[in-house]
Amino acid sequence: MEPMVGAPVPWAMGLQASGGPIKDAIGSFNTLVFNIIVAITIFVALLLAWCIWRYNAKRNPVPSQTSHHTGLEIAWTVIPVLILVVIAIPSFRLIYYQDRARDADFTINVTGHQWYWNYRMPDHGNFAFDSRPVFDEDLTPGQFRNLEVDEPLLIPVGATVRVLTQGADVIHSFFIPSLGVQRYNIPGRTLETWMRADRPGTFYGQCNQICGTNHWFMPIVIRAVPQEEFNAWAEAARTRFAHTIPGTNAPALAAPATNPIRTAAAQQ
Numbered sequence: 067m068e069p070m071v072g073a074p075v076p077w078a079m080g081l082q083a084s085g086g087p088i089k090d091a092i093g094s095f096n097t098l099v100f101n102i103i104v105a106i107t108i109f110v111a112l113l114l115a116w117c118i119w120r121y122n123a124k125r126n127p128v129p130s131q132t133s134h135h136t137g138l139e140i141a142w143t144v145i146p147v148l149i150l151v152v153i154a155i156p157s158f159r160l161i162y163y164q165d166r167a168r169d170a171d172f173t174i175n176v177t178g179h180q181w182y183w184n185y186r187m188p189d190h191g192n193f194a195f196d197s198r199p200v201f202d203e204d205l206t207p208g209q210f211r212n213l214e215v216d217e218p219l220l221i222p223v224g225a226t227v228r229v230l231t232q233g234a235d236v237i238h239s240f241f242i243p244s245l246g247v248q249r250y251n252i253p254g255r256t257l258e259t260w261m262r263a264d265r266p267g268t269f270y271g272q273c274n275q276i277c278g279t280n281h282w283f284m285p286i287v288i289r290a291v292p293q294e295e296f297n298a299w300a301e302a303a304r305t306r307f308a309h310t311i312p313g314t315n316a317p318a319l320a321a322p323a324t325n326p327i328r329t330a331a332a333q334q
Contacts (some may be wrong), residue, residue: 070267072244081243083291085269086262088164088246090254099153113180141171164246167260170228174219178231178238178251178273181283185219191304193311199283213270217289222296223266231257236278240284242271250275261292 072085084090093202120126172189179196186194221227229242233251241248242261249259263269272283291299309316 069333070244070265070269072242072267072269073213074270083244084246086246086264089244089263090246091160092246095156098156102149102153104188107135133250133286140259146201164259166258167226169226170260171222171225173228173230174221176229176231176240178277178284179234180236180278181273181280182216183240183284183286184234185308187300187303192302193304193307195303195307195310197287199285212282213285213287215285215287218268218289219228219262220289220291220296220299221263222293223263223290225293225296226262228262229259230263231259236331237275239274239275239306240271240283240286242269242288244269245271245288246266248274249273256278261288263288266290266292 069084070083072082074082081089081093081096084093121129163319172187175186175188175194177184177186178215180270182196182198184194186192195215195217196227197214197215197219198204200209200216202211205211205214229247229249231251231253235253237253238251240251244260247259247261249257251257267290269288269290271283271286271288273282273286277284294321304311
C-alpha cells in the first residue's frame with residue numbers, strides 16, 4: 067500500500083483525505099450536514115424566487131391579509147426541530163466515539179509547551195522526547211514549510227492509541243486533521259482522546275489554538291509505520307532518550323548551543 071501524506075493541498079476544497087476511522091466518521095457527518103445545508107439553500111432560493119415572481123405589486127395588487135396561519139406555524143416550527151434532531155443524533159454519537167479509547171493498544175502522553183510538543187511513551191519504557199519545528203533554512207526538498215519537525219512521533223499501523231493531553235503553560239490544541247484528532251492541552255487537566263491510522267503514511271498537524279505570538283512553532287508530524295519498524299524505533303528511542311526515564315542514572319544529553327525557538331523568536 068502506498069504511504070499516505072496527510073497534509074494541506076494548495077487550492078483544495080473539502081476535508082483532508084482520511085487516514086483512520088475517526089476521520090471516516092467525521093467525513094460522513096460532514097457529508098450529511100453539507101447535504102442538509104444544500105437542500106435548505108435550494109428550497110429557500112426557490113421559495114424566494116417564487117414569491118418575487120408571484121407576489122410582486124404588478125401581479126398581486128391586493129395582498130392577502132391572512133395572519134396566524136395555524137398549519138404554517140406548526141410546519142415552520144416542527145420541520146426545523148426535526149432537522150436539528152437529524153443533525154444532533156449523529157453529532158452526539160461522533161463526540162462520544164472520539165472521546166475515549168476502547169481496548170487501546172498503548173498510551174501516549176502529549177504535553178504542549180510554548181512552543182513545541184513533548185511526547186511520553188509510558189507503555190514502551192516511559193521515555194519522553196521533544197518535537198520541535200524545522201526552520202525554513204533547514205528544510206530539504208519535498209518538506210513542507212511550517213509543518214516539519216525534528217522528531218516525528220511514530221505509531222504502528224492499525225494500533226488503537228490512547229492520547230492523554232495536558233498543557234505545561236497555556237492552552238494548546240493537539241490537532242491532526244487527516245486522523246480526525248483534536249484535543250485541547252489545558253494546564254492542570256488531563257484530557258483523553260484516541261487515534262488510529264489504518265494505512266502507513268505521514269500525517270501533519272499543528273496546534274490550532276492561538277497560544278501565543280510564536281504559535282506557528284508547534285507543528286505535529288505523526289508517521290504510521292509497520293509494527294516491526296515501530297518496535298525498532300521504540301527500542302532505539304529507549305536508549306537515545308534514556309535520560310528522560312524517571313529513576314534512571316543515565317546522564318542527560320548536552321544542551322544545544324542555542325535554543326532554536328528563542329533564536330527564531332528573536333529574529334522574528
